[in-house]
Amino acid sequence: MTSARTPSVRTPSVRTRFDAAITGIGLVTAAGGSTAATWERLLAAEGTLCGPVPDLAPIPADLGCAVTGFDPVAAVGRRKAWRLDRSSQLALAAAAEALADAGLDPAGWQGARVGVVLGSGIGGAGTWERQHRVLLDQGPEKVSSLLIPMLAINMSAGYIAMEYGAQGPNFVTSTACASGTTAVGAARELLRSGACDVVITGGTEACLVPSIISGFSQMGALSRRRDEPARSSRPFDVDRDGFVPAEGAAVLVLERADDARARGARVHAHVSGYGASADAHNATAPDPDGRGAELAVRAALLDAGIAPDAVDHVNAHGTSTPLNDVAEARLIRRVLGARPAVTSVKGVLGHALGAAGAIEAAVTALSLEHQVIPPTANLDSPDPQIDVDLVRKAPRTGRVDVALSNSFGFGGQNAALVLTRA
Amino acid sequence: MTVYDRLADLLARSFGLQRDEIEPDYTFAELELDSLALVELTLAAQDEFSVALSEDDLGAESTIAQAAKVIEAKVVEATAAA
Structure with a gap:
């Protein structure tokens, strides 16, 4: 029946x-x-x-x-x-x-x-x-x-x-x-x-x-x-x-x-996962704990078939605004743990808005290719509310196989890429 | 300076052409100025020569020399009227 x-x-x-x-x-x-x-x-x-x-x-x-x-x-x-x-x-x-x-x-x-x-x-x-x-x-x-x-x-x-x-x-x-x-x-x-x-x-x-x-x-x-x-x-x-x-x-x-x-092309890195989400929270302020952004990060990891604890490096959205950086750091710590080395290129390049995510994907690929993570400029005194492994003062050399590149937009629009070593 | 020279200078200054690739008997089409470029040229030429021009005055198939003549006639007309 x-x-x-x-x-x-x-x-x-x-x-x-x-x-x-x-x-x-x-x-x-x-x-x-x-x-x-x-x-x-x-x-x-x-x-x-x-x-x-x-x-x-x-x-x-x-x-x-x-x-x-x-x-x-x-x-x-x-x-x-x-x-x-x-x-x-x-x-x-x-x-x-x-x-x-x-x-x-x-x-x-x-x-x-x-x-x-x-x-x-x-x-x-x-x-x-x-x-x-x-x-x-x-x-x-x-x-x-x-x-x-x-x-x-x-x-x-x-x-x-x-x-x-x-x-x-x-x-x-x-x-x-x-x-x-x-x-x-x-x-x-x-x-x-x-x-x-x-x-x-x-x-x-x-x-x-x-x-x-x-x-x-x-x-x-x-x-x-x-x-x-x-x-x-x-x-x-x-x-x-x-x-x-x-x-x-x-x-x-x-x-x-x-x-x-x-075709025997030289490959900088692979884009292996992508995730997107919406905060559904506020026009310009991020969800304080990065809960909406977390959905994008988790979706990107799932798409790549990579466990959160396998991420070596995060090229953060890291805008230098009071709200973003704390919310993003909380999200990184909560989802990925203490392991990944975190940097933001915006300390040097500023925030190129709609181009920023592409610039950062390119830089993340270069980190995977050269096995070097650029430091975050001007990071003299890390915010005590931020509890992640920040790369500062000097480039960090070491094995980087899996990296995450985050971007969070006004409107609560979030996107994340998982890049892997070619 | 003749109207032709001023028109050729304007093309070189604002429309990505080099002065030495502009000849009197070239048409605008031959200089690869498309319809929007000709609208822009018409606006710029009105300012340059202080006369009213229509889009027909600077058509894709008119040569630079012909266009200069049209502008020159309008300049003379405007001067006579003043």
């Missing part, structure tokens, strides 16, 4: 671990226009690479980690530079480095199998602000016809497709400060599903402009340590007073690990 009510049998979903190989990395950050420059400045960790941004005066928090010395014409060519927002220029520069690093020749690839997934929080803020001024001062007939393609947040991914003939799925993820991490996670899914053979992923942000930074400043989210800019971003330090906004871009080239091996 069959019962009308079928008992629910919960079978744990068992699937084999899926490794996406990171075969190319490109970074444009406040440390410079290359991966090598960024890695070098992170290992040195001499202080926050920021200063007062002239355009931001008189905002009380006018510090920013700008990408200085960036030449758009050199990066994207004079025919394109004038018609691209800075956020797209930075993304294209990072993409060029990443594809060269991957040793892939776009002229030879099957474009329909190549996807582009970038993360971005704000979009073409500088363009919007300038054109809004034109609208107010000169009227609608003087507004640039390029406003939309420069402002729209999806365009950076679109321009990468145009540049390299990448005709596969193409989109931008926007989960505030988790955008770049969400993008890498979504990119990996495109490989796992078979939709793509190569995905160009990462994140970009360029919004050190008065309206946006005024907004963050008014929230009380930003450091006001303008008398000591180099000491302003100090994740996990007892004297931290907010984050320092940054601009930048990171691009990672992902391929299925088998494909990368078959």
Whole structure:
């Protein structure tokens, strides 16, 4: 006899671990226009690479980690530079480095199998602000016809497709400060599903402009340590007073690990797990114990099939805000125990918002590749409420097989990646 | 400075072209200026020459020399009216 009510049998979903190989990395950050420059400045960790941004005066928090010395014409060519927002220029520069690093020749690839997934929080803020001024001062007939393609947040991914003939799925993820991490996670899914053979992923942000930074400043989210800019971003330090906004871009080239091996590609590291969640708590404040973020971390570990006590290293969200760093440290301690070595690159690079997660995924991959964890800059006196193994003062060398990269966005949007040694 | 020279300078200054790749008999299309670039050029040329221009005045298939003539005629007209 069959019962009308079928008992629910919960079978744990068992699937084999899926490794996406990171075969190319490109970074444009406040440390410079290359991966090598960024890695070098992170290992040195001499202080926050920021200063007062002239355009931001008189905002009380006018510090920013700008990408200085960036030449758009050199990066994207004079025919394109004038018609691209800075956020797209930075993304294209990072993409060029990443594809060269991957040793892939776009002229030879099957474009329909190549996807582009970038993360971005704000979009073409500088363009919007300038054109809004034109609208107010000169009227609608003087507004640039390029406003939309420069402002729209999806365009950076679109321009990468145009540049390299990448005709596969193409989109931008926007989960505030988790955008770049969400993008890498979504990119990996495109490989796992078979939709793509190569995905160009990462994140970009360029919004050190008065309206946006005024907004963050008014929230009380930003450091006001303008008398000591180099000491302003100090994740996990007892004297931290907010984050320092940054601009930048990171691009990672992902391929299925088998494909990368078959073509003899050099692999920096694998993306082996991804998890996402929502705090469902508050627009901007994190859940004080990181309970929502914990769901993302646990989901990423489950996806990777890796036990929490096997994590060697956490590249933390570590924003240098009073609330984030304590909540995140509690979460790390609760879920992963005392074992992992924890660092935040934001002490050096500031917080590149929608690009931050991608920058940090790239840096985590470099830690796995080189077996070195960069120290957290400005971590002079760890907050006594924080009880995790913080890497400070000097890089830490030692075996790193499994690493976690966390990102938590306003809106309570959380994303976590598990990366493993290739 | 002629209107042509000023127009060529404007293209070089703001539209990613080099002065020596601009010739009088090249069309805007040949210089790879697409429709949005021509809208932008029309806006910039209005400011540069202080005359009203429509998008038809600087069409994709008009040469730089032809465009300069159209602008020149409008400049003369505007001067005469003043």
